[in-house]
Amino acid sequence: MTDVQMTLDEVHALTMRCLVAHGCDEANAGAVADVITAAERDGCHSHGLMRVAGYVATLKSGKVNGHANPTVEHIAPAVVRVQGDAGFAPLAHARGRSALIDTVKTQGIAAMSLVNIHHFAALWSEVEPIAEQGLCAMACVSYKPAVIPAGGTKPLYGTNPLAFGWPRRNHPPMIFDQASSVMARGEVMLAAREGKELPPGVGVDADGQPTTDPDKVLEGALLAFGGHKGSSIAMMIELFAGALIGECLSFEAAERDNNDGGPPQGGELIIAMDPNHFGDADGWADHAEKLFARIEAQDGARLPSSRRYKNREQSLSAGVSVSSKVHEQILQMCAQG
């Protein structure tokens, strides 16, 4: 089957239609459609329309509240908490973001915890709007066990991505968003869907044996990037998105989850800082550009996020190609709603 060409507005409208058909209200459906559209726009198909089926499955099972009404409060002068009301993460982010940004601009640094959310999106789309307000921001989230602690044998950590955004004056923010596993689970799912083999060293099968078969890795476990160092970062993210904020660790999320194919309940932590409050308000932006210029001057090196921004430029004018299999599946779900 050939791919389907869609404009970004069509991607957004199709996503909304499908989610509303399965019990989301407009606010929740719109916030999810925003992040799915952003993923397709930036060429991140593993977080795009491919995920609609998971969102729908979890609405159908009743695990996620499609009418969630997230609430925002300060629980300390520099700590904002969003209670997600068992909804999908995007509306909780949209509701909490301005309180975080205002707090950072006053305090210099602030944190936002999100609890009782169901997170199924890419983190870069959550740090980007904060970085666009001139702040730098880190975000991290856990999931269900998929990654083996270094030296161990069984999955314990989620793929636990860490994203970081840095504001730039005449460019969109520099952002990286990386799983603590060698490869993101979404990428492994994409390989499985497309029947592609994985590179060696990504994961093991259910018996703990190395394999390059993505289906077997999905039944088995992923390895942490960089051995014990990536494993340490995955552990820190469990603590940040779980123990620190009073939400599930990955293994607890799995124990509680109904395995409907959608995201489990979990938490997220964002830490943001205002470079204007760190002693070099006039200099920091140009200073960082000196580093970026040195990176880009090296043959073969590139700034994280540069590929996404190139994809974005193209999608905004030419629209996106969507797998006809995924497109057909969503149309069917719309009809079944």
Add this chain to the structure above:
Amino acid sequence: MTDVQMTLDEVHALTMRCLVAHGCDEANAGAVADVITAAERDGCHSHGLMRVAGYVATLKSGKVNGHANPTVEHIAPAVVRVQGDAGFAPLAHARGRSALIDTVKTQGIAAMSLVNIHHFAALWSEVEPIAEQGLCAMACVSYKPAVIPAGGTKPLYGTNPLAFGWPRRNHPPMIFDQASSVMARGEVMLAAREGKELPPGVGVDADGQPTTDPDKVLEGALLAFGGHKGSSIAMMIELFAGALIGECLSFEAAERDNNDGGPPQGGELIIAMDPNHFGDADGWADHAEKLFARIEAQDGARLPSSRRYKNREQSLSAGVSVSSKVHEQILQMCAQG
């Protein structure tokens, strides 16, 4: 030559004597001796007495101020800045720490920047006293270019360590402290000193060719851990310890440095959070223990820092073994002072 057996008090006294002989005042020498003694105590020889020669070299060259009088100020409600007065980092930490801790306990999260310092120590000894006050803390510092950006050809990033500490109730804090390179420069220096070969994949020689010879790697460059993901973290640390706080990026530190063998001028960033202010004051400590128990239950997996604490237990009763070559070198430096 056989090793020299020393008590920890002897390690401390020898370090102080040598630094005072070369122009440090008691306050600065004592703070440096504290971190060197802690490193020897915990079996981290690459940050122990081996470093005294570097501290002395840079006092002799006049690059570092042995009488530094670091000052502490709030530059935003949740941001503490320590001006290091061109001294070694340890006294700046000792001076700023209580302001950071007090601020975190009020605000929920706070940052401390340290500028105009010369950093030559391990980061774990800087997050440990913060974690001992019931806070979690991240610290990062840059240095001089030693690590190649992923895909690139030339060193641009320092080995840029990231440390993280988490407070525990009936245990010393869980702490990791890891270079953004596959191996820390201190470990490569130790291998060079001991005439040991490196594992493959650690670094390249001055021509960019892979080598396992530590001397050649010290002339060449290190690779980032985990490919582009470790490289992203190294870049984030350049931004935190440099551009954000108005201090040198690693390449700027190198351009400014006199290459006397001691640490260049640079900056450091610490971010700390009080788990009591994140919504689960009663539960977070036990909650984290559930994660740690699951890690330790896996054969082959271990908690970061567990090896250091074992070494510590032994050193506190039995003292430490010091390379007679290093011991002799320090005695000679004492005599020359």
